[in-house]
Amino acid sequence: MERSVTLIAMFAALIAALGLIPQFTLAFGVPITAQTLGVMLCGTVLGAWRGTLAVLLFLALVALGLPLLAGGRGGLGVFTSPTVGFLIGWPIAAFAAGLFMHLFRQIPVGLAAGIASVLGGIVVLYVFGIAGLMVVLDKTALEATALVSAFIPGDLIKAVLAGFITQGLARARPDALLSRA
Amino acid sequence: MISLTSPVKTRAHSWPAGLKLGALCLATMALFAAGDIAWHLGFAAFAVLLYALPGSLFMREGLRRLWALWPFVVLVVGWHLLTDDVTKGAVIALRMLTAVGLANLVTMTTTLRDMMGVVRWLLTPLRWLGVNTGAIEIAVALVIRFTPVLAEKGQMLAMAWRARSPRSVRWHIIAPFAVLAIDDADHVAEALRARGGLA
Numbered sequence: 546m547e548r549s550v551t552l553i554a555m556f557a558a559l560i561a562a563l564g565l566i567p568q569f570t571l572a573f574g575v576p577i578t579a580q581t582l583g584v585m586l587c588g589t590v591l592g593a594w595r596g597t598l599a600v601l602l603f604l605a606l607v608a609l610g611l612p613l614l615a616g617g618r619g620g621l622g623v624f625t626s627p628t629v630g631f632l633i634g635w636p637i638a639a640f641a642a643g644l645f646m647h648l649f650r651q652i653p654v655g656l657a658a659g660i661a662s663v664l665g666g667i668v669v670l671y672v673f674g675i676a677g678l679m680v681v682l683d684k685t686a687l688e689a690t691a692l693v694s695a696f697i698p699g700d701l702i703k704a705v706l707a708g709f710i711t712q713g714l715a716r717a718r719p720d721a722l723l724s725r726a
Numbered sequence: 727m728i729s730l731t732s733p734v735k736t737r738a739h740s741w742p743a744g745l746k747l748g749a750l751c752l753a754t755m756a757l758f759a760a761g762d763i764a765w766h767l768g769f770a771a772f773a774v775l776l777y778a779l780p781g782s783l784f785m786r787e788g789l790r791r792l793w794a795l796w797p798f799v800v801l802v803v804g805w806h807l808l809t810d811d812v813t814k815g816a817v818i819a820l821r822m823l824t825a826v827g828l829a830n831l832v833t834m835t836t837t838l839r840d841m842m843g844v845v846r847w848l849l850t851p852l853r854w855l856g857v858n859t860g861a862i863e864i865a866v867a868l869v870i871r872f873t874p875v876l877a878e879k880g881q882m883l884a885m886a887w888r889a890r891s892p893r894s895v896r897w898h899i900i901a902p903f904a905v906l907a908i909d910d911a912d913h914v915a916e917a918l919r920a921r922g923g924l925a
Binding site: 590 | 754870900
């Protein structure tokens, strides 16, 4: 119980700390940050349920008014902004990444984590992100997809990194890889 | 850790957080239900008035936070100029700005403690189901403590990298960063168990 709580809290803090890595902004303003990498790692390291709880805890603190998102953003305003779909998708993306990590337990950790990150952290996440843009900006699915497609290469790089980092953690701290426990 | 609550004290600071959050929900629903631009101009003017009432310092801070939305405003208005539907573009942009503005207003006038009070109240049904909600409150406190500690450790790792490599700091430090985080989590879990645990 205690270890689960501290690991969930630590990975929520890890997402926040990854937001301190300088961001760069592409196209129409959606910032490219390392925080999505943190969401992928929540799933691939902590597993589906604990990973989801870590992301939910992080989002709850953002909603409570802590400036934990990249660029020092936070508060309730981010949940009514055009990127709300991505925020709603984060816990589901972490869950999906953890679930795929478990389903792919027969293949090596790094490869499984990379594939799980692509499926959870990109495919699942973008479904929610695109839906959010459609609602807030009143765009069609095709238009919203066109708006976010420029960010997919950056997220693919993050998925590859999530694979390498998860593999490194599996070697350094095998007990901590709860997604394979 | 610094929260986004405004240091400029307003009357709204003393209003119940639950009331403000409930009003925000209703206002957001109204914004999405209204289609006429006249309504949206009225809502936006009302939001500006709410920001103006506590004074210029409060208003400047509020507007500064809304500034992050400018790329979306440019995109929406530009798009609808091209499709020759400027009114619709104005409605979408006004709705977005007002919704985010009102939500920011609640954040700026509500302390973290008051927000936690609402969370505690919302968790009541879970307590009835036997869920240990104390663990959630501990987890919140741990994240607030862990975040600056992790940030400091990240900076130390980056400095160590720079001291040893001519290349710039890249993703290589994220894996040792995560190892440090896991080790810290294990130490804190051990300390919690030593003090009677969370059960």
